[in-house]
Each structure stands twice: as structure tokens, then as C-alpha cells.
Amino acid sequence: MVCLKAMQRSYMDTSVPIAALATAPGESALAVIRTSGPGAVGLAASVFSRPAALAAARGLSLVSGKLVDPASGQAVDEVLAAVFRAPGGPVGDDGVEFFCHGSPAVIRRALSLLEAAGFAPALPGEFSFRAFANGKTDLVKAEAVQELVRAGSEGARAEALRRLEGGLSRALRAAREALVGTLAEAEARLDYAEDDDAPAGGLELAALRGVRDLVAGLSASYAAGRLFERGARVVVAGRPNAGKSSLFNLLVREERSIVAADPGTTRDWIEAGIELWGLPIRLIDTAGLRIASGEIEAEGVSRSRRLAAEAEAVVYLVDGTSGVEPEDRAFLESRPDALRVWNKADSPGCAQAPSGYLRLSAATGEGLPALADALRESVAPRFGRDDGDARPARDIQAARDIRVASERQKLLLDRAVAALDSALAGLDEGIPLDALVIDLREAADALGEITGEIASEEILEAVFSRFCLGK
Amino acid sequence: MDYEAIVVGGGHAGIEAALALARLGHRTLMVTQDLDAIGRMSCNPSIGGLSKGNLVREIDALGGQMGRLIDESMIQYRVLNRSRGPAVQAPRAQADKALYASLARRALESQPRLELFMDTVVDLVLDSSGTRVEGVLTERGTRIGCRALVLTTGTFMEGRLFIGDWSASGGRLGERAAVGLGDALRRRGFRLGRLKTGTPARVKAGSLDYDEMERQDGEELSPFSFADEAVVRPSLPCWITYTNARSHEAIRAGLSLSPLYRGDIKGKGPRYCPSIEDKVVRFPERERHQVFVEPEGEYTDEMYLNGLSSSLPEELQSEFIHSVPGLRRAVIARPAYAVEYDYLDPSMLYASLESKVAAGLFVAGQTNGSSGYEEAAAQGIVAGINAARSLSGERAVILSRAEAYIGVLVDDLVTLGVDEPYRMFTSRAERRLGLRHDTADARLTPIAASIGLADAARLERFERKMAGLGEIRELIAGHRIARDDISANPGLARHAGENAAAALRDPALRDCLGSLLPGLSERFPRGWIETAELDARYAGYAEKEARLAGRMERSERLRIPEGFDYGAVTGLSAEAAQRLASARPLTLGQAARVHGVRSADAALLMVTILRKTN
Numbered sequence A: 001m002v003c004l005k006a007m008q009r010s011y012m013d014t015s016v017p018i019a020a021l022a023t024a025p026g027e028s029a030l031a032v033i034r035t036s037g038p039g040a041v042g043l044a045a046s047v048f049s050r051p052a053a054l055a056a057a058r059g060l061s062l063v064s065g066k067l068v069d070p071a072s073g074q075a076v077d078e079v080l081a082a083v084f085r086a087p088g089g090p091v092g093d094d095g096v097e098f099f100c101h102g103s104p105a106v107i108r109r110a111l112s113l114l115e116a117a118g119f120a121p122a123l124p125g126e127f128s129f130r131a132f133a134n135g136k137t138d139l140v141k142a143e144a145v146q147e148l149v150r151a152g153s154e155g156a157r158a159e160a161l162r163r164l165e166g167g168l169s170r171a172l173r174a175a176r177e178a179l180v181g182t183l184a185e186a187e188a189r190l191d192y193a194e195d196d197d198a199p200a201g202g203l204e205l206a207a208l209r210g211v212r213d214l215v216a217g218l219s220a221s222y223a224a225g226r227l228f229e230r231g232a233r234v235v236v237a238g239r240p241n242a243g244k245s246s247l248f249n250l251l252v253r254e255e256r257s258i259v260a261a262d263p264g265t266t267r268d269w270i271e272a273g274i275e276l277w278g279l280p281i282r283l284i285d286t287a288g289l290r291i292a293s294g295e296i297e298a299e300g301v302s303r304s305r306r307l308a309a310e311a312e313a314v315v316y317l318v319d320g321t322s323g324v325e326p327e328d329r330a331f332l333e334s335r336p337d338a339l340r341v342w343n344k345a346d347s348p349g350c351a352q353a354p355s356g357y358l359r360l361s362a363a364t365g366e367g368l369p370a371l372a373d374a375l376r377e378s379v380a381p382r383f384g385r386d387d388g389d390a391r392p393a394r395d396i397q398a399a400r401d402i403r404v405a406s407e408r409q410k411l412l413l414d415r416a417v418a419a420l421d422s423a424l425a426g427l428d429e430g431i432p433l434d435a436l437v438i439d440l441r442e443a444a445d446a447l448g449e450i451t452g453e454i455a456s457e458e459i460l461e462a463v464f465s466r467f468c469l470g471k
Numbered sequence B: 001m002d003y004e005a006i007v008v009g010g011g012h013a014g015i016e017a018a019l020a021l022a023r024l025g026h027r028t029l030m031v032t033q034d035l036d037a038i039g040r041m042s043c044n045p046s047i048g049g050l051s052k053g054n055l056v057r058e059i060d061a062l063g064g065q066m067g068r069l070i071d072e073s074m075i076q077y078r079v080l081n082r083s084r085g086p087a088v089q090a091p092r093a094q095a096d097k098a099l100y101a102s103l104a105r106r107a108l109e110s111q112p113r114l115e116l117f118m119d120t121v122v123d124l125v126l127d128s129s130g131t132r133v134e135g136v137l138t139e140r141g142t143r144i145g146c147r148a149l150v151l152t153t154g155t156f157m158e159g160r161l162f163i164g165d166w167s168a169s170g171g172r173l174g175e176r177a178a179v180g181l182g183d184a185l186r187r188r189g190f191r192l193g194r195l196k197t198g199t200p201a202r203v204k205a206g207s208l209d210y211d212e213m214e215r216q217d218g219e220e221l222s223p224f225s226f227a228d229e230a231v232v233r234p235s236l237p238c239w240i241t242y243t244n245a246r247s248h249e250a251i252r253a254g255l256s257l258s259p260l261y262r263g264d265i266k267g268k269g270p271r272y273c274p275s276i277e278d279k280v281v282r283f284p285e286r287e288r289h290q291v292f293v294e295p296e297g298e299y300t301d302e303m304y305l306n307g308l309s310s311s312l313p314e315e316l317q318s319e320f321i322h323s324v325p326g327l328r329r330a331v332i333a334r335p336a337y338a339v340e341y342d343y344l345d346p347s348m349l350y351a352s353l354e355s356k357v358a359a360g361l362f363v364a365g366q367t368n369g370s371s372g373y374e375e376a377a378a379q380g381i382v383a384g385i386n387a388a389r390s391l392s393g394e395r396a397v398i399l400s401r402a403e404a405y406i407g408v409l410v411d412d413l414v415t416l417g418v419d420e421p422y423r424m425f426t427s428r429a430e431r432r433l434g435l436r437h438d439t440a441d442a443r444l445t446p447i448a449a450s451i452g453l454a455d456a457a458r459l460e461r462f463e464r465k466m467a468g469l470g471e472i473r474e475l476i477a478g479h480r481i482a483r484d485d486i487s488a489n490p491g492l493a494r495h496a497g498e499n500a501a502a503a504l505r506d507p508a509l510r511d512c513l514g515s516l517l518p519g520l521s522e523r524f525p526r527g528w529i530e531t532a533e534l535d536a537r538y539a540g541y542a543e544k545e546a547r548l549a550g551r552m553e554r555s556e557r558l559r560i561p562e563g564f565d566y567g568a569v570t571g572l573s574a575e576a577a578q579r580l581a582s583a584r585p586l587t588l589g590q591a592a593r594v595h596g597v598r599s600a601d602a603a604l605l606m607v608t609i610l611r612k613t614n
């Protein structure tokens, strides 16, 4: 029906605040996240460590602070915020540009924070479009903007979909189709009275759950695709002198990290790209975790914590000759999924490993195969694989193909999953169908934004063709 | 004798249009073919139903007549879809057809400034430039002048009836078609098309076997109109039965004799209201189809066979009717038939329902390609209001899609046009939760008041209700859940310290309001409490819905300048430019909904408009 067309976000909704990564995706020194639209500064302030300072900032001024998840209070990144006020700035609307660290994980978290705060993911070329609408670009550039808009709406979508060839795009279509089917069924129930021949009973939970899992799977494979591109981060952490650098070297098979007998040798992190079981891994050696003695080391320690928090996996070393200390417990509580390793097994002073710890000698290599197995088990699923053994080339190729898919698509998939989760929860709680359908429409809307398809007429069509209704 | 306004047609659209015009102070003439057919229900003997019930309540909230007519003529009342949620519940009533029609006629006859005249309009009178309406020409050669004209010709314009291979000119069985007007409008360059619809047979009540059917009783009668306190009327049962394999065989065997399958009928029929032939052909796997047997009135023996609309030959009709339990010995009083008629392409209208071709000409009802009494009446009141406002030089009243089903209906018709008879569905609305039938008065009565269609009694009732709702809301928001509440209802424990609204939002706690605020039911009518309760319960979802729908709001407000040159927009596809030029949308939002206009086209359009207006 027409309804869904209207819900499709379009370039004309210039009252919607938008956000997107303005720099090229991928690893880089610096990334710029641009936000713009009415109320953008206030919204941005809601995820900023100094909300009042940001909200009060004048146009064309800089404010330093952190992007903070208001739910957990956790800082995502230290950033510099450039504030623009309408009609100034590059777009001509209120807006904030965040200069942050160019780590894809940071960018991803920052963007989802902003989306949760109320920013919509920008459509391709949307900032330029608004700049033009606000009279910020001159007429000479008009043609270029028109090209952009055109490419942005139909072309870019088609292009992105072309890139999504194969299993994934099929899966996306299948998910949408199933969702439209469910919506049609819901609408048929809603638009015809119970005593008419409308389908009886509740909506099929199983079908809806299937759609949800399909979309969640898609979102995961987007993540996997990005992981193939970037490598899964495996952080080696532990107190000073636990043997982190020794293990790092063992794995990298290069004397890249300085091994020394004084605790606190590694002051900052060191990274090496390796391939394990065909999966790209970024192995990261970090500074030992402890109350730091110097300023530089303190910075190193706090960075270690941050790296460990963002990593796909953590290998946590405990020196078996000195045992578990309060710092170890504190860390393991914050990252319970870390692989626990009892190092220096070869040393005569090494105590019995507590349960849950893998015995290892980074000096002799004893216990390394078991550690590798455990590591593979924890990392492989991130690549969308249950086990790391088989490496069907096709699979990896498909996953590599979608690395071009934008953050935006991933956010839209996540939005669809969230809406479907809410619908499923509502169904469980006995929320009536007409309210639930709002979530279903939102999900269809999000998927439609990726594929460029509009559910509207389709749903009505499905209602009429599937159900014999009407007296 | 000239009038300020003329309304052509005394159907459901014409009634509302004429009353609105006269009530707003304009000397109005209704010209209709047969004064005895005013307000006649051509098809089903009922008013309301899903989304249609909402339309009736909206018409009423705007100061229209339909709600009051059905309140005084109902012979059964039910609220449909109670189990499916607040937004899709709707009242529906069986009507005493004869009584309904006579009440309609009485309402017209007792309306000051309104006159009735029996004749058939065969042409418009336009000014010399052909762009402004000046009156009508009737079959008997009379020319009547006017400054505003509302056309509501229903199924009568060049209407043709079909039963098997029998076919004749007519608007309804036994009533003449309005011949000549459609052709005259074609000659004048209006775009017309053909649509079809059908109606089932009527059978004699005394010839049915009721023990073979399921009885369906109504519930306690309740008024549609916000101005009516209560309804005191008889309540009659309906009956349910089903077709079977034998019926379907008979229908299949006779398909070649159907005018539709013979190709005699060219117009497109509604998919949502299929004839029994259609159902059997399109759903071959269905073993049976439901039939409702409904009384046509208190003082008639005719019963309506809801679900068995057909245009098969009469012998075949009686064959399949007689195959149905309960109807085996049915005596057929009127046969089922189909009607094909001219409609005017509604995309040639502005959202005020005024023609883009001829100023002063308004079109409403089935003439615009809609179907259904409620859809017709809804357009009728819009056309009547806007005709009146154009007469007094005031800005048109255009209801938004977020404000009323009427807004959705009119916007869909004028921006999308029709290719099958248009019926309202709740799913056509973006903000279904915001358009509950019980909130129609809150949404629209202030508008009625501001344009002068709400009388003092209605306004007084309205204000009392709004104040009451405000009090109930305050009581809900102000009630903290305390120990006493929890000991009375342990489910409330997890809301300790929160207010009553929080508990209402909890789906596990249906019906907790009565125990939380027992005093409410003594102080306020049940309907008010229900409204406040639903508002509180679905506030979260309503917000979500508003947020989703609100994304388009700005483009709804951005007006496209009159005479805008789509050809001059660089980059606009030729197809979009041509479609927009012919659709002449008023706002960017409308433009974006025109078929064939892509979001990129709309974006370019916006840029161009903004640049022009800045």
C-alpha cells in the first residue's frame, strides 16, 4: 500500500538529522564522521562527554572530548568535534563533524551510537544534496550534484546490489520476500474482520523468527566480510612479564617484539598480520596491565585495556610462577570470554594450573597446539564459520565481495533486526497485531532501503492473491 | 432559477455535499433523477466495518449526516476485530434500508437553504473560455445556473446492467442510467473510464431454513455519531452459511455465460470485493466460501446474500443459491447483477476535490472511482465544504494523511488515480494507530468548529468530553502504584512506584485500570475511559508510528508553485515530467507519490522549488 512508500526515507526528508562516515572506510590514521540536520548539535551532545560545551559551541568552533555510550557510560573514542551552525558550514544546516581514530571498530561503534541517538544513516550523496538545497554549492556544480543524487538513489543501490551478487543478495531478497509475506498476512488479518474468511489464529512466529535470523545472519556476514578485509584482532594481554611478547613472537615466528626480563618492557602495542587457518588475524602484543609507574607507561596500559575491549579475541597470560593476582581477576571479569593461559609451564617454579587455564610454555612451545585450537574456536565464528578447518574458497570470496558494502547497509540490517526483535517480543507479550505491524513495517522499510524496493503495492498484491477475502 | 451551488445526485456523496453547502450558508439545489431514490443503499444493507466505520465517525466529527442516519436506522450493531488491536477495531451496523433512505430524504427536506429537484443532468454549462463552471443542462432542456457544482453520479453515468447475456442501460436494477452526461464530459476533454461492480441476489426471508445456518447476533447498540447519546432500536440477527463443491461446480459450468468472461464487461471490478465467480476461479483450492444472510430491514421480507455477488444468468444463480444449506428452497426476489459505469479520472482533481480543468466543478463519490457508501459520503462532505469555501473565497480544507482516513482517501484518489474501484483499508494509512475511530472527534471536530459545521450542542458535548479526557489522563499519570494496588493485583509489583500509565503499557496487565482507579467508572462514561486507556497503553507504539511516518512531513508542507514548469527541471526524467505535468500535485509529498516518479526525481524537484522560492 502506499503507506510503505511514504516511510521509505528519501532525499527530501531534510528535516531528518543524518550521519555518515565522510572519509574512506577501512583502517586509517584519522576518520571523519559527519552529522548534519536540524537538532544535530543537540543530538550529538547526547553522546558526547561534555554535552553542555558541545551544545553551547558556536558555529565553526572546535570542542574536544569523548564519544560516550550514554547507556553504559563507556567512552568509544577521544575525538575532536567541529561544530557548524545553520546557515554556515559546508552543508548549511546545524552539524557536527567528529574527527576520530580511523579504526573500523571505533567508526562502527561511533556510527551506531549516533544512530541510537537519533541520526539516520545518510543516503549516498545526501550531504551534497542538502548543501545544494541550502544554496551552498553554486550552479556550476549543480549538474554534478544531480548526477550524484541520481547515482545515489537508483544507481548506487543497483551497484551495491550488483556487488552483492551470489548467495548474499539472494538471502537478502529471500528475507524481504518472507517479510512482505508476513506483512501481507498481518494486513489481511487487520483489514478484514474476524468473521470474514480472513486467516485465523496468530501470526506464524516461526516464519517471523526465520526472517529475523536470516537478516541477523546477513548482518553477521557483513561483519565477517569486514573482518576478512581487516583481520580479526587477537590481543595478547596479561600482567607485566607474563610472557606476552614471547607468545607473540612464537606465533609470528619472528623476533619482532623485544623480550626482556624487566617487567614493563613493552610500553605500547605492537601488531603483526598473520594468517592462521586461512583467516586473517591481527595479533597484538600489549603493555602489561598494572598500576603504571610512569606517564608513558600509564598511557600504554590504558591503551591495552581499550585494545582488549575492542578485540575479537583476547589471550590472557598468567605467569604460572607467580599465580593469579587481583589485577588478573579484574581484567578477566571485564572480559570473561578471554582465553586463559597458564604460562611458563616449563619452569620448575610453575604451580599447578587452575581449572579453566591452558598450560603453555612460550619458551618451549609446549601447549601451543591446544592454545591454537582454542583460539581458532573462538575466532572462526566471527568469520561466519563454525570451525576453521575447511576453507571453501567460494565462501571467502563471497565474504570478501561484500567488504564494499557500506556501513550504512550494515546499520540498516541491524535496524531491521532490532525491529524484528521488538516485533517478536511483542508477539510473545501479546501486543495486538496493529501495533506489531509498525515494527514489521520498520523492518521492511529498512530492508527496502538497501534493495531500493518498495513494499507498498506488493503487500496489497500479496493480500489479494493469497487470501480470498471480501464479501 | 439560479443557485449558488448545485449538487448532482442524491446518493451518499450528494447528501453530505448538499447538507454541508446549505449548512455553510449557501443556497443549494440538489438535482437528482428520482427523489424517491435519495439515500438508497444500492448494495449491502450495512454501514461501517473496518476503516469504513472510522470514515463514518470522521464524517460525523466534521458535522456530516451519515452517523446520525445509521444511528436512527440500525437493526444490528457490532464492533469488529475486538481481538486484533485498537487501530483496526471498527463499528459496523446493519441498516434498515428503507428507513435509512427516508431519514436521509427528511434530513435534506428539512435543511434550510436546500431545495430538491427531480431531473437528469446531461451536460455542464461552462464559461466561454471553458475553464469555469456556470451551471448545468438537464434532460428536459432546463438550464440552471450556479457558481459551484458538485457532481456525484454514482454508478449511473452511462451505467449498464448485466445478468448473463442480458444487458440493458441502467444505474441500478429498476432505475434509469444517466445517459448523455458521460459522453458530454468526454467531448469536453475530461478523462473518463469504465469500472464495474456487482451485487448479490435478495431472497425471501420466509423461504430460508434457519436451522441449517449459524445465527449471528449483534451486541448492545451504540451510536456512531458523537452527537448521539444512545441508540434505542431493535436488534435483528444475521445468519452464516457456506457454499460447497456443488455450488462451485455449478458456477464453473456456467462461467462461459458470464458477461465478464464473455468479454461484454470491459470495466475493471474490485479485487477485494470479488463476485462468487471470481472467488471460485481464483481460489480453486477453496472448498467453501462464507455467505452472510442479512436482513434488508425491519418491515421487509428481503434478505441480502452477502458473499454471493454474481452476474451469471438467473437460472444458474438459482442453481448455485439452492445448493447452499439454508438456501435450498430460497425464493429469489431480486437477481444478482453487475453494473458498469463511467468514472472521472480523479487525478484530474485537486485535493479539495475541485477539478483542475474547470474551476467551480467538484466531484465526489463513486464518480471518482471509489466504491462504498462511506467512501462516497466522505468525499461528499469534503467536496461540499470546499465548494462552500470557494463560494465565499476561503482557502480549501485539506485533511492530511496523518489526520484522518478521509485525508488518506482523498490524497490516494487524486495523486494515484484509480485502476480498480478504490476501497478504504486501514493499511493504506501510515498512521493507523493515530486514526482510531474513537478519536475522530478529537481530530476533526475542532476543524468543523472553525469552519462553522459544528452546532452548539455538538461543541458543548465535545468540550465536555475533552475536559473529561484531560482529567482522566491526569488521574492516570498522577496515580503512583502503591502497596495497596499490589496486594490487590500482584502483577503490579514490578511497577511499584511508577505511575498508572506505566502499568497500562504492560501487556501482561490488561484491564488493570479498573482496580487502580475504581472511581473512574462512576465519574466518567465508559467510552471516555476506554479512549484514555488506549491512548496510554499504545503511546509508545503511536510514537514509533509517528516517527516512521513523520519522515515525509516536510515534503508534505513544501508547496509546488502554481503553473510549475516540470519540463524546465534539468535532469528530471521525461516520464516523470510528463506524469507530474498531468497530475499537477500541490505538494512535494504528493509529487513523490505519483506513479512513475522516483525518489531521485522528487529530490531534483525539491531542489528546484527551493531555489525558486528562496
Ligand SMILES: Cc1cc2nc3c(=O)[nH]c(=O)nc-3n(C[C@H](O)[C@H](O)[C@H](O)COP(=O)(O)OP(=O)(O)OC[C@H]3O[C@@H](n4cnc5c(N)ncnc54)[C@H](O)[C@@H]3O)c2cc1C
Pocket (backbone or CB within 6 Å): B008, B009, B010, B011, B012, B013, B014, B031, B032, B033, B034, B037, B038, B040, B041, B042, B043, B044, B119, B120, B121, B122, B152, B153, B154, B155, B156, B157, B171, B172, B178, B181, B197, B198, B199, B273, B337, B338, B339, B364, B365, B366, B367, B370, B371, B372, B373, B376, B377
Ligand atoms: C449493483 C451495485 C453493486 C454495488 N456493489 C458494491 C459493493 O460490492 N461494495 C461497495 O462498497 N459498494 C458497492 N456499490 C456501490 C455503492 O452503492 C456506492 O459506492 C455508493 O452508493 C456510492 O454513492 P454515490 O453517492 O457516489 O452514488 P450513488 O449512491 O450511486 O448515487 C448516485 C445518485 O445520483 C443520481 N444521478 C446520477 N447521475 C445523475 C445525473 N446526471 N443527473 C441527476 N442525478 C443523477 C442517481 O440517480 C443516484 O441517485 C454497488 C452499487 C451498485 C449499483
Ligand SMILES: Nc1nc2c(ncn2[C@@H]2O[C@H](COP(=O)(O)OP(=O)(O)OP(=O)(O)O)[C@@H](O)[C@H]2O)c(=O)[nH]1
Pocket (backbone or CB within 6 Å): A238, A239, A240, A241, A242, A243, A244, A245, A246, A247, A258, A259, A260, A261, A262, A263, A264, A265, A266, A267, A286, A287, A288, A289, A343, A344, A345, A346, A347, A360, A361, A362, A363, A364
Ligand atoms: N621459563 C620461561 N620463561 C618465560 C616464558 N615466557 C616468557 N618467559 C620469560 O619471562 C620474561 C618476560 O617475558 P616477556 O615475553 O617479555 O613478557 P611480557 O609479558 O611481554 O612483559 P612486558 O612486556 O614487560 O609486560 C622473559 O625473561 C622471558 O624470557 C616461558 O614460557 N618459560
Ligand SMILES: [Mg+2]
Pocket (backbone or CB within 6 Å): A244, A245, A246, A258, A265, A266, A286
Ligand atoms: Mg612485552
